[in-house]
Amino acid sequence: MSLETDGAAIDLHEAIAFIWREAEMLDRCAYAPWLALWSAAGRYVIPIDRGTTDYAGTLNVAYDDQAMREARVKRLKSGFSMSSAPPARTVRTVSRFVETAAEAGAIELDAAMLLVEYKYETTRLLAADLNYRIVRANGGLALDRKVIRLINSDDALHGIGYLL
Amino acid sequence: MGTLPSDAASVPDYGSLVREDRVHTSLYRDPALFEAEMERIFTKTWVWVAHASELPGKNSFKTAHVGRQPVIVTRDRAGQVHVLLNRCRHRAASVCEQKKGKASVFVCPYHGWSYDVDGRLRAVPHAAGYAQDFDKADYPLVALRTEEYNGLIFATFNPDVEPLADYLGPAKKWIDLFMKQGAGFGVKAAGEHRFRFRGNWKIQLENTTDAYHFPIVHKSFLTSLDDETEELFDVLGQGGWIEDLGNGHSVMVMIPDLVDLEENLDAPIPERFQALADELAAEGHSDEQVRRIVRAVGGTGFNLNLFPNVACSMAFFRVLRPVSVTETEISHIALAMDGGPEAGNRMRLRLHEHFQGPMGFGSPDDAEGWERVQRGAAAGEDLWILVNRGTDPLTGHGAGDNVGDVSAETGMRAAYAMWKRMMTA
Structure with a gap:
């Protein structure tokens, strides 16, 4: 996950503002600008086993490198996926931020997400622990890792036709 | 809800709902028909519960369902697989709420009855409170008939069903x-x-x-x-x-x-x-x-x-x-x-x-x-x-x-x- 960064420390509030911008993009299904938030080596991970960090060696809901993120967004926006055309409406909040590590040009933090989705007369609540690594690159911030640990990741879920 | 064609004795005529080239919409909708399916299909034939690799070694287990009934699939010390109703014989509490794991005994959390991985009732706390003729052998976890083909493990409530190998054909x-x-x-x-x-x-x-x-x-x-x-x-x-x-x-x-x-x-x-x-x-x-x-x-x-x-x-x-x-x-x-x-x-x-x-x-x-x-x-x-x-x-x-x-x-x-x-x- 290491990459070239420009070295300046990232302030917690700067990181939170970045995460909120990301959350708002996702609720709008603004996936093209969301793709641009990522570092080239970044990983978007939704594990099934909440305790694991060996994502490559275990089965996940999603374990995306850049190519897979791009393919995922293409699919969600294609109009040919009935689970995402139309997608459920979502409203999410991200909070309970805790800084867990920091180095020159990078910050890691944990957070909580509550997401409400609505489709076909049904409203559902999803809750997740989030872990981010955010780096300073190309004059701005970039997502270098986002791990979404759903509270019920190892139980039966429903089809999710949008991005967490 | 869809109504079923019924004969004079009001036993539903399920056979009339399936023709060679079509099936009736009530097969998707009728709660009474669903209840009948649970009884006539899911308790009568072989139902898949596990792959052998999900029970790696002695005292390993996973939980599953046969129809709507929760079961524990276990491998005992001799390597034999058992499929047991996940229900204490005393007052019905489930004895296992883990998806999988290792256990040499299942202890009911309510009054502490303990069961071997083959289902036998091992011990009950304060046994002196039971009558003289209380026999632990009468109260094992209920076991289903269990057979395996090439790693696929099936169980059934039906003691008379044909052997699994014949059923698979x-x-x-x-x-x-x-x-x-x-x-x-x-x-x-x-x-x-x-x-x-x-x-x-x-x-x-x-x-x-x-x-x-x-x-x-x-x-x-x-x-x-x-x-x-x-x-x-x-x-x-x-x-x-x-x-x-x-x-x-x-x-x-x-x-x-x-x-x-x-x-x-x-x-x-x-x-x-x-x-x-x-x-x-x-x-x-x-x-x-x-x-x-x-x-x-x-x-x-x-x-x-x-x-x-x-x-x-x-x-x-x-x-x-x-x-x-x-x-x-x-x-x-x-x-x-x-x-x-x-x-x-x-x-x-x-x-x-x-x-x-x-x-x-x-x-x-x-x-x-x-x-x-x-x-x-x-x-x-x-x-x-x-x-x-x-x-x-x-x-x-x-x-x-x-x-x-x-x-x-x-x-x-x-x-x-x-x-x-x-x-x-």
Whole structure:
């Protein structure tokens, strides 16, 4: 996950503002600008086993490198996926931020997400622990890792036709 | 709710709801009919509960369901598998709430009755409070009849049902072919995606034998593949076939080249697996071994649908669990080579994630489609569900005289014929 960064420390509030911008993009299904938030080596991970960090060696809901993120967004926006055309409406909040590590040009933090989705007369609540690594690159911030640990990741879920 | 045709004694005439080419909408909608299915099908025939690899070694267990009834599947110290109702014989509390694990004893949390992994009641606290004639041998966890074929473990409440091997019949050959994707290492369960949809269980049962939907529902999956792989998944265009295997079972061959994974080992390595082949070769695996692993890594080219609740589906097990007349839980169990090279197993996990799971490129669209079936079936209670596609067998097909085109609804007709047989028995 290491990459070239420009070295300046990232302030917690700067990181939170970045995460909120990301959350708002996702609720709008603004996936093209969301793709641009990522570092080239970044990983978007939704594990099934909440305790694991060996994502490559275990089965996940999603374990995306850049190519897979791009393919995922293409699919969600294609109009040919009935689970995402139309997608459920979502409203999410991200909070309970805790800084867990920091180095020159990078910050890691944990957070909580509550997401409400609505489709076909049904409203559902999803809750997740989030872990981010955010780096300073190309004059701005970039997502270098986002791990979404759903509270019920190892139980039966429903089809999710949008991005967490 | 739809009303069932009834005879004078008001016993529903289930047989009239299934014709050769159509089934009645009430099969998706009627709660009373669902109750009858749980009794007449799910307690009367073999129901899949586990793969042998999910019980690795003595005192290992997993929890599962037979119909709606929770069970514990255990392997005892001698290696024998038991399927036990997850219900204390005292006051009914469940004795195990873990999905899987190791245990040498199951202790009821309510009053402390303890059971051996073979179900025997080992001890009850303060036993002196019971009458003299209280005999622990009278109160084991209730055991189901349990049999295994090539790693697939089934259980049944029915002591009189035919042996599993007879029930599977011609499906056994396809199970054996399916297991070849272990590439000589054996097949091992490697995690699962579980999800629910708001629809009747038979909608999913049908889907495993439905090639017709694939290019429509999974267009967004197909366009995410490289050209060579997209061509491979042109499932209607490769001369595939579908065959009724009896007892409600069927096989749908979508990619004839991938029926037998031990054949055609000299074929060129597909582009998408070239990096894997290079990695395996660099690890010191022989060329033959590399070819065997790579040929098997994407799974087989067929779906074997076993009535009523499991399928060996290309590269994974699909397990369904009826929850209610309008809700079904699905598990897609990923498979790996048991002890095989990590690079190959990682590839298998990534392929599984690509299509399966709540955010896969395929499953969410399937689930949405099945929910749309249930929503649509709210209309027209007198209408029928058509399963009349491809009623004529193919003539002169190499696979035999009784096979239909891959997109024929032969597998659904096979399942519904068995449904009718069991519901009217």
